Amino acid sequence: xxxxxxxxxxxxxxxxxxxxxxxxxxxxQKIEALYVAYITKELNLNEDEAKKFWPIHTSYDQEVRxxxxxxxxxxxQQAVLNIKKKYQxxxxxxxxxxxxxxxxxxxxxxxxxxxxxxRKMRQQNQQNRQGPGIRQGMxxxxx
Amino acid sequence: xxxIQRHMQSNSNILNELKELSPTLAGLPRTNVFKLPExxxxxxxxxxxxxxxxxxxxxxxPExxxxxxxxxxxxxIANGQQQNEVREEMLALSSTVAAxxxxxxxxxxxxxFSNIEQHxxxxxxxxxxxxxxxxxxxxxTYTxPExxxxQxxxxxxxxxxxxxxxxxxxxxxxxxxxxxxxxxxxxxxxxVWFSLNKNVETTGTASASVxxxxxxxxxxxxxxxxxxxxxxxxxxxxxxxxxxxxEAALVASLTDVADASKLPNxxxxxxxxxxxxxxxxxxxxxx
Numbered sequence: 001x002x003x004x005x006x007x008x009x010x011x012x013x014x015x016x017x018x019x020x021x022x023x024x025x026x027x028x029q030k031i032e033a034l035y036v037a038y039i040t041k042e043l044n045l046n047e048d049e050a051k052k053f054w055p056i057h058t059s060y061d062q063e064v065r066x067x068x069x070x071x072x073x074x075x076x077q078q079a080v081l082n083i084k085k086k087y088q089x090x091x092x093x094x095x096x097x098x099x100x101x102x103x104x105x106x107x108x109x110x111x112x113x114x115x116x117x118x119r120k121m122r123q124q125n126q127q128n129r130q131g132p133g134i135r136q137g138m139x140x141x142x143x
Numbered sequence: 144x145x146x147i148q149r150h151m152q153s154n155s156n157i158l159n160e161l162k163e164l165s166p167t168l169a170g171l172p173r174t175n176v177f178k179l180p181e182x183x184x185x186x187x188x189x190x191x192x193x194x195x196x197x198x199x200x201x202x203x204x205p206e207x208x209x210x211x212x213x214x215x216x217x218x219x220i221a222n223g224q225q226q227n228e229v230r231e232e233m234l235a236l237s238s239t240v241a242a243x244x245x246x247x248x249x250x251x252x253x254x255x256f257s258n259i260e261q262h263x264x265x266x267x268x269x270x271x272x273x274x275x276x277x278x279x280x281x282x283x284t285y286t287x288p289e290x291x292x293x294q295x296x297x298x299x300x301x302x303x304x305x306x307x308x309x310x311x312x313x314x315x316x317x318x319x320x321x322x323x324x325x326x327x328x329x330x331x332x333x334x335v336w337f338s339l340n341k342n343v344e345t346t347g348t349a350s351a352s353v354x355x356x357x358x359x360x361x362x363x364x365x366x367x368x369x370x371x372x373x374x375x376x377x378x379x380x381x382x383x384x385x386x387x388x389x390e391a392a393l394v395a396s397l398t399d400v401a402d403a404s405k406l407p408n409x410x411x412x413x414x415x416x417x418x419x420x421x422x423x424x425x426x427x428x429x430x
Contacts, residue, residue: 030373031381033356037366040357054354068386076386111382115392117370118378122393 035110042106043099052094060087394423 036054039045045053063083070076084104091100162169233241360366382389411418 028377028381028384029350029353029356030369031377032350032353033360034366034369034373036353036357037360041361041366064386065384068384070386073388080386111385111387111392112396113370114378114382115387115389115396117373118375118382118389119393119396121375 031114038110038113039103039106042109043095043103049094053091056087056090056094060084060091063087397422 040050060083063086064080067076067079067083070079088100091103095103158169230241230244360369379389382392415421
């Protein structure tokens with residue numbers, strides 16, 4: 001009886017752990033996968049390079065996330081820059097200088113793609129919500 | 144002389160009036176009926192003093208009067224000297240009550256309480272009201288079989304529901320409590336560890352499933368298609384995780400919009416100072 005109770009407790013704990021974040025985790029995981037696919041493709045990483053590169057990138061990414069709540073924006077940017085400088089050497093060891101430069105460029109580009117995607121979705125939302133009326137109003141302003 | 148005559152005349156007038164009112168009084172001889180014995184007032188003080196000296200012993204109480212008083216009163220009552228008066232009064236009021244006399248009317252028959260059921264009128268009443276109840280009469284209906292309570296525990300045990308498990312409340316060995324506490328703590332610790340571990344896994348890019356998914360995207364060349372399915376909230380969460388100010392990035396992205404016709408022309412700013420505000424409003428980045 002007691003063992004059964006314990007098992008039930010354990011099971012409930014696991015289930016709740018497993019069930020709680022899947023929605024969020026799945027959504028973010030999708031973007032993470034897109035990111036990995038994008039960087040792999042843009043940097044033309046082969047399997048050997050990927051095996052070395054992504055573990056370094058994971059710890060780099062965690063350090064960047066760690067400073068995201070810095071309230072002073074300049075300090076935050078400085079901290080991120082310091083992390084980039086710190087990891088640059090390790091990236092260069094795997095990718096070489098040129099592709100490391102390219103990684104930082106493509107990393108920013110991916111985020112820009114997301115921002116563009118977000119802007120498009122919101123504009124689409126806006127038009128769907130308000131209909132064509134507002135655009136006509138704008139045309140008047142445009143002469 | 145004249146005044147005497149007038150006086151005599153008024154006297155005879157009074158007499159005549161008296162004769163008319165009462166001839167008897169008028170006929171009385173004129174003698175002084177209120178005559179005192181000779182030398183009455185001379186002897187009066189002596190007489191009074193004589194009475195006063197006598198009266199000093201007038202209010203004496205017979206010896207032992209109060210000692211015998213209660214006894215005397217009781218004997219008087221017992222003799223019925225005063226009862227006679229009471230009885231006469233009672234007789235005048237109610238001859239029925241008076242006829243009872245001294246008899247004790249509240250006497251109970253012999254063995255009344257031991258045979259009380261027979262004397263209660265209710266018994267007869269019950270008999271007429273309910274034949275069943277009357278039939279029960281004096282029988283003790285709540286009898287307990289002999290030895291009932293001695294065998295009760297055994298009877299209950301015999302009758303108990305054997306299909307259900309009996310949960311005993313006896314105390315367990317002390318070690319059990321520690322074992323239970325340890326087990327609960329272990330469950331909590333494992334849960335916390337898992338939740339923390341999971342966090343690292345989901346937030347890092349190192350998760351194996353992420354690489355697998357990335358591989359699939361590359362193989363199927365479905366980057367753009369997958370990109371279009373991600374949600375607003377997911378993008379915001381991802382970007383904020385990297386420390387990006389999403390609102391600022393959105394505004395900045397406007398300058399790169401290929402559809403430049405959506406942006407106001409240079410001349411628009413001259414005619415309408417709110418041109419930029421309006422375009423920003425229509426884009427509504429605050430969604």
